[in-house]
Amino acid sequence: MAKARQNAISPTRAEDYAEWYQQVIKAADMGESSPVRGCMVIKPWGYSFWENIQRSLDERLKASGHANAYFPLFIPKSFLEKEAEHVEGFAKECAVVTHHRLEPGPDGSLVPAGELEEPLIVRPTSETMIGAIYAKWVQSYRDLPILLNQWCNVVRWELRPRLFLRTSEFLWQEGHTAHETSEEARAETRKVLEIYRGFVEDCLALPVVVGVKTAAQRFPGAVETMCIEAMMQDRKALQAGTSHYMGQNFAKASGIVYQSREGREEHAWTTSWGASARLIGAAVMTHADDDGMVMPPRLAPAHAVILPIFRGPDERRAVLDYAEGVAAAVRRLETPWGGKIEVMLDSRDMNAGEKGWEWVKKGVPIRVEAGPRDLEKNAVFVARRDRGPRDKYSQGRDDFIASLPAVLRDIQDGLFARAKAFRDANCRDIDDLGEFKAFFTPARPEKPEIHGGFALSHWCGDPACETRVAEELAATIRCVPLDREKSGPGKCVVCGGGSEGRVPFAKAY
Numbered sequence: 001m002a003k004a005r006q007n008a009i010s011p012t013r014a015e016d017y018a019e020w021y022q023q024v025i026k027a028a029d030m031g032e033s034s035p036v037r038g039c040m041v042i043k044p045w046g047y048s049f050w051e052n053i054q055r056s057l058d059e060r061l062k063a064s065g066h067a068n069a070y071f072p073l074f075i076p077k078s079f080l081e082k083e084a085e086h087v088e089g090f091a092k093e094c095a096v097v098t099h100h101r102l103e104p105g106p107d108g109s110l111v112p113a114g115e116l117e118e119p120l121i122v123r124p125t126s127e128t129m130i131g132a133i134y135a136k137w138v139q140s141y142r143d144l145p146i147l148l149n150q151w152c153n154v155v156r157w158e159l160r161p162r163l164f165l166r167t168s169e170f171l172w173q174e175g176h177t178a179h180e181t182s183e184e185a186r187a188e189t190r191k192v193l194e195i196y197r198g199f200v201e202d203c204l205a206l207p208v209v210v211g212v213k214t215a216a217q218r219f220p221g222a223v224e225t226m227c228i229e230a231m232m233q234d235r236k237a238l239q240a241g242t243s244h245y246m247g248q249n250f251a252k253a254s255g256i257v258y259q260s261r262e263g264r265e266e267h268a269w270t271t272s273w274g275a276s277a278r279l280i281g282a283a284v285m286t287h288a289d290d291d292g293m294v295m296p297p298r299l300a301p302a303h304a305v306i307l308p309i310f311r312g313p314d315e316r317r318a319v320l321d322y323a324e325g326v327a328a329a330v331r332r333l334e335t336p337w338g339g340k341i342e343v344m345l346d347s348r349d350m351n352a353g354e355k356g357w358e359w360v361k362k363g364v365p366i367r368v369e370a371g372p373r374d375l376e377k378n379a380v381f382v383a384r385r386d387r388g389p390r391d392k393y394s395q396g397r398d399d400f401i402a403s404l405p406a407v408l409r410d411i412q413d414g415l416f417a418r419a420k421a422f423r424d425a426n427c428r429d430i431d432d433l434g435e436f437k438a439f440f441t442p443a444r445p446e447k448p449e450i451h452g453g454f455a456l457s458h459w460c461g462d463p464a465c466e467t468r469v470a471e472e473l474a475a476t477i478r479c480v481p482l483d484r485e486k487s488g489p490g491k492c493v494v495c496g497g498g499s500e501g502r503v504p505f506a507k508a509y
């Protein structure tokens with residue numbers, strides 16, 4: 001019998017999921033922690049992935065009528081104090097700047113000298129700053145709607161940071177819109193949520209549940225928070241994007257007032273919505289395996305890598321010429337989604353096996369080996385990242401090139417199908433409280449194994465039932481799905497009260 005294969009990542013997912021996650025990021029060379037606790041370095045392979053996420057989402061936001069702008073990093077403390085719920089929600093996570101100047105102190109140290117009259121908050125989110133600016137911009141209904149987005153960093157003090165998932169400073173986009181009517185603002189909230197769903201499912205290959213947050217999970221200050229929720233491979237949920245309908249709360253706090261068509265003074269209706277570099281963490285936890293990262297082709301920093309294999313200088317020149325010819329032909333191709341196919345040629349002089357494994361761990365969708373024998377046959381040796389690392393096949397050079405776009409599509413679709421099958425297999429209709437508790441209780445509490453999933457259970461709508469589950473089992477209602485009624489009415493899994501349909505309960509990131 002063949003010896004069990006050693007995995008490239010240690011520990012495996014089953015052995016220690018949290019540590020596996022850190023090791024995948026390290027092995028893929030996507031990011032690392034920094035000298036500042038809670039703040040991370042995003043390395044080129046991770047940042048290229050982020051740039052592709054940005055570009056693709058940005059195109060969709062612009063196509064739907066939004067424009068980009070940029071607002072200040074610092075928010076005066078008094079701005080944050082204007083919306084009571086908002087302050088309460090973010091106060092504990094704020095980084096506060098109190099001084100503006102350094103002076104030489106004893107022993108060559110530097111001492112903050114000029115104290116600010118009003119402390120500045122490093123933005124945790126920009127509703128209050130942008131609200132104050134919109135208040136200046138808006139006079140009449142003719143000034144509405146305002147449909148702006150900004151790509152930036154924000155800071156939310158984090159005591160237990162995890163790369164890409166939870167860091168004190170993180171990258172994101174935040175959209176902020178102001179409208180003439182409540183209906184228009186609500187429609188905007190849904191429109192952006194649908195953009196997020198489409199982007200995350202089509203490009204990142206993450207299947208999501210679309211719904212509305214319960215009051216307990218709502219954005220501080222919002223009237224309604226809508227979200228998309230994905231399931232990671234440890235069966236925990238991850239919120240992949242949110243879209244908030246603010247009603248007139250922030251317009252009243254910031255004074256966004258306009259003269260209506262009837263000549264009356266009215267407060268505008270606002271929304272905000274965001275998606276962050278957390279999506280990188282979500283892609284890792286959904287697609288990566290025990291050999292490393294698996295990049296969804298549509299957003300991969302490179303679609304294919306060519307690995308020339310040679311011994312000695314005689315073979316080297318001929319094989320490199322051949323590999324360069326293949327790369328040039330591939331670069332003339334388009335992906336099935338538009339845009340050029342990105343191919344890298346890795347001609348570093350190092351052990352071929354080791355080099356191949358580097359690209360497995362980085363998750364590049366296609367690896368192509370080309371050596372002297374392939375050259376003779378006018379062929380290449382191909383490996384797909386969605387298959388086992390030793391599952392390779394020989395293919396004629398022209399066939400390989402002609403079929404590459406279709407293979408990329410096949411991998412993209414396959415990743416989505418696999419993630420969806422995994423999620424569906426770990427969704428369970430649960431009507432009995434005992435079964436519900438068992439579902440969320442690991443067999444070994446001292447070192448919990450992967451357990452749980454989405455318990456699709458009935459809920460009466462009472463926050464008390466929701467709180468009981470959160471306190472006893474650390475599971476929350478991820479959202480009230482938009483198609484909730486499809487599951488039919490039933491009895492609340494906690495109290496037995498009437499329920500209009502099932503909602504997903506899960507442990508979450």
Ligand SMILES: [Zn+2]
Nearest residue numbers: 460465492495
């Ligand atoms: Zn209940």
